[in-house]
Amino acid sequence: MELRKDYFADQRKDDLHEIGQPRPRSDSPGHVTGKTAYFADRNFPGMLHLKMVRSPHHHARISSIDISEAEKYPGVVKVLTAKDVPHNVYTILILIQIGPEDETVLADGKVRWKGEAVVAVLAETERAAQEAAAKVKVDYEVLPAVFDMEEALKPGAPIVNEYHGQNYYLYDSGECRKVRFGDVEAGFAGADHILEQTYQSSPIEHAPTETTGCIVAPEGNDRFTCYTNTQAMFFTLDNASIILQMPGNKLHFVGGTVGGGFGGKVDVIVEPIAILGAKLTGRPVSFIYSRAEEMQISSPRAAEKVVIKDGVMKDGRIVARKVTGYTDAGAYSRHSPYGAQKGAGHYPGPYTIPNVWIDTYCVYTNRTPSSAMRGFGVTIGDFALEVQMDKLARLIGMDPLEFRFINAYRDGDMKAHRQPTEGAALIECMQEASRAANWPVAEKFMAMSSYAKGA
Amino acid sequence: MAIRRGRGVAAINYPTGMNLGGDPTQALVHSTPTGNFMVTLSSVDLGQGMKQIMAQICAETIGVPTDRVVVDTADTDTGPHCMGTFASRGTHRAGNAVIQAAREARQVMLEVAAEELEVNASDLETDGQGNILVKGAPQRSISIFDVALSAHFKRGRSISGRGMFLIPRSYPEKETGAMKPSTCYAHACTVAEVEVDDETGEVTVLTVKNVFEIGRALNPKMVEQQLVGGSWMGISHALYETTEPYYPNRDHGGTDFNQYLMPGPGDLAQTEIIVLERPSADGPYGAKGPGEMCANPQIPAVANAVFDAVGVRIDTLPITPERILRALKAQAGAPN
Amino acid sequence: MALALQTFSTVKDANAALKSAGTRYLGGGTLVLRAANEGDVSVSSLIRATEPSLSAITVSGSDVRIGASVTMAAIARHPDLAPLAHAARAVGGPAIRNMATVGGNLFAPAPYGDFTVALLALDATVSIDGGEMPIETFLAERESNHAIVTAVGFTLQVDGGFRFLKVSRVKPKGVSVLSIAAMLEQAPDGTVSSARIGLGCMADRPMRAKAAEKALLGRKLTSSGIAPALAAAGDGSAPITDPIASAWYRNEVLPVHLGRLLLA
């Protein structure tokens, strides 16, 4: 890695003692000796193992659940269904007033995605829990499922999630978050070229080497300690408190040493049910996702569809950009309404465009619920934007890097969401990339600066 | 058979922290009797090095070496509230909270030292090595060890501080979308060079040259860790990763590390990382959040490079050999 | 029921125990223990045999016998099996190769079973329950097999003729898009006098590319010489679709990779 201190030297004091120093990491000695304690490195006598019975259907009504054989199975201590969960319907962002509550801890009457948790089995050993889980009988009446966002938005599509009543998240702005800046149609009318393209992505798994999980131990005083690899301690504690209708002071969360997260461990999925199991049995409980669960059950990065329509001039200026973004939340909200909204704040990318129209939708389908991942709300948008930029440059016969300089934002430029740009550095990154990659651009671009024009 | 080469570029920016704010983080700092400092948080270290960076930030602010600082985090019985580690917010939000707490603790420390040295606290400075000196008269000094002992056992002072950082929440205007998302943006530009086997659709990423602007590299080696790993993940997203390889058919989702594809140690692109620092106005020592954005520009850069190599656009991620091969066959079959 | 392991010193005793319901033979553990860990409750009892012949490699002249418990790592490092080292190293990573056995590989479902693809091209025999059977017959019936495989045997010419290729997305350790093994004999004029080609992932288990083999006979290993064989490469195949690649893709690239292997 090369630190190029010559850029922005006038804005930076480099006389610091500890900041900017490549100090060794205090946690590494624990890592290399195998001594670092992750949540699962704690072992408690009498610990129970929780295994989940999951829906084999994408969308189905549950006509009956029979747990009698599982309850009698040797080694089984407790079998939990929806009626055991005090506040079974929840949504994690309710803590910041983003509702409605739309997800069940354990399925109640209906399943909305293949893999949804239906029954929790707690047993003395993992093996006993697995065997007993196989004895749980659930009768389903299969319902039509929808997997395509545009299909889901059509009238008459099967309703995925009744708590919303329609297959999109209803923002205060309506069916999508909107950004309107300038007059996009006038911009298109005056453009030399119009290019409209559609980009799509697949769900992506965080795939941390340590799977999602927790171990809950009763403290013996009506409090429960939850050793967890959540990415957000109080967020998880407070949601568990709501779901379990337990005062927060009964909960003690210990974590902070996590085997990789990447956004995959912010969903409050394992802790509430494990705490409930510990409360109802008085025993320590371990609920750790198998690798297969981590790969297919834990929330992925959302699949997205992004439609970009641009008006561009022969001289390289983009004069209008219209973006319609669809975020596939899967069956439940989790963090997706926030992610789709974050996209609205991010478009049209790091470029100054006078006429912008953005609609971002958070859509419900019968796919695995998606949630946050590294680059949430932006990563796929950047793929779409930057491939579109390449296409636009080729369309007008311009070098793709030079084309970006022409449109790059600078300090003081008004963004589409009506905030002036601060602290821009796109131009300098491109200048340095031009040098490093031996991709020459015209001298006038190498002479540009992100500082405000005329400053 | 032909191996065809291409290169592509992409440039991006990325916000630091929850985009519309409203995401608080608190920190507490106190000294032990012998002048070590304890930072208490509930923030989570996912492996990015939160504990180490918070120690360096606290040390810089108080004016002691980093090894005098211990970070105790992620115990809800002791640590004050942090919204969590996500959205590139850890260093920025928790770092600001630690600075505020450390400043308050430093002030008490200097006041105690001032009493011991019989000067005004405003006349004192730290040497970064564990001592407090009178400005302009460095021979008049006291060690922080002695200051802490005095505070605890003689003067009855608590060398401690509280920190809280919150960017007030912004609510987008319904019709125009006017809002105040993060003003702290990191930037990047990546050039990728690929080879594409036009008979199999296989892509080899030869080189990626990444330029990242991250505000301030608080610990350059740890920044490098993030950026190198992120660059790898970006390439992985571009070419390999999906939980539903045949969507809308939802079968055949990978359930293990053999089936869920990511580049192996034999697939690594030659990776170059260049870092620029334009300090952000509201970042701890100017830092922005590089953790997420560093994995973004490689995706379009690789996509554009594939087009440059073989002349087909794959606008659906991931850009698999199958998608490339199908596009090449369609291109070959299309009338000129 | 918890898992339990029973160890027998002879194959005969182990075979007898294997007749009980819910029992599986434990080889290197890479298939059976994985299944058990993942909650396959059909496995409740594990059987293993420690008879020394199971772990023996014997080479006399060109005749090779490899005990079923011999690991991929042992094959890869055996000086007399050098032509097969590449195929043995195609299985898993280093740790897996120290565990995975020849016997287990015969049962590995696609996309696994790369070494068995090599054994197919070698026209190996599989020793089982005191008898021997051709590997093709064994593979066709492997689900109904309830006796312990004890060894594989084949003829290996040291002077070459054996070629192996594994195509994977992830390097160096990735599971197969497909694997190809070819055992070719050539006449003095360079024309192919005998050909056996094994394919992995082109069906739910390793298979022979018999049409391609036939099309190679009498042909030289040149682009035009092998063209008919490449055209017939996928005859009779039914490639798997899995997270690694689709059946369509496997079909499309099989001739490409077979061509590269034959011309290498």
Next chain:
Amino acid sequence: MAKVPVQFTLNGAEKAEFIDSGTTLLHALRDKIGDTSPKGGCHQGTCGACSVIIDGELRLSCLTLAETCNGAAITTTSGLSKGGVLHPLQRAFLDAFATQCGFCTPGMIMAAKVLLDQTPNPSRDEVVEALSGNICRCTGYEPIIQAVLTAARSNSQNAA
């Protein structure tokens, strides 16, 4: 449940336990013996985080039954440092900043140790091959490869 005896050496120390038949070595080490340095990342044999060295060979403890290890000499990452002095590989991982979350690190170090025990001066390709059964999601592998190459160099310097 039938208990069976297991006896082996772990990092040079004799260990003897009665365990449930069918217990994996990973569970025996972690839950019975208390050595949590091998990690359970998949229990499928696909991540390498549980790697240990058994009689000089790299093995996956999640797919090995403890009772098949009777009489074996088992090495784990927790046993590498001697008298508080880090093994050259451990030192190299620290110096190369080759750990982030650290979950894959013990397995990586086991894989690297077997390589250097058998091939003291490996090529880059040999390092890549040796690490190929171990998944890392944080680092992009390059720092780990560099750490192993550095450790090999420091070993050969020490031997010289």
